[in-house]
Amino acid sequence: MAQEIAGSLNAQGLRIGIVAAQFNETVTSRLLRGAREAAERHGAREDRLTIVHVPGSFELPQAADWMARSGLWDALVALGCVIRGETAHFDFVAAEAARGVAQVARETGVPVAFGVLTTETAEQAMARSGGAQGNRGFDAMESAIKMASVHRQLQTAEKRYRIGPLSRNVEQER
């Protein structure tokens, strides 16, 4: 029978880190509120939540990398807001934040959810940070919780495979 694994939204026992950019703080504080609400909703303990503030979205991957490599957190959430209208280097900041966060997750094995808004206007950012379009901070926290669960289940499955019938079959076939 096939074994299926999907992330659960149970944050009990998880140690979660949030890295939040201070640039566009009106928006990122709303994303942070959403992320904290999601953590609480799904059973994360407040005293197991670590929140790190960095200057801008460009700095998110660096701080996430430090945290991921420490091994202290089960999952991380990166929160930021890049608004095109405000800067010529929108593309660089947005691309580096996305590329860097993905790189940290893959290189360290620690899930890092991408909760960075990249919008044309401040109004669009407000709508996606607790307005008409929901809250991407809340969504990113749910992704982080699910990925921590997938990770944990895969580690358990891997241990079972190593000591279970599959590994014996593989040995016999050699």
Ligand code: INI
């Ligand atoms: N940082 C953001 O998070 N959002 C932005 O829209 C933004 N703009 O517009 O420039 C921004 N810039 C700062 C950047 O993230 C770094 O903090 C800065 O370049 C120093 O490294």
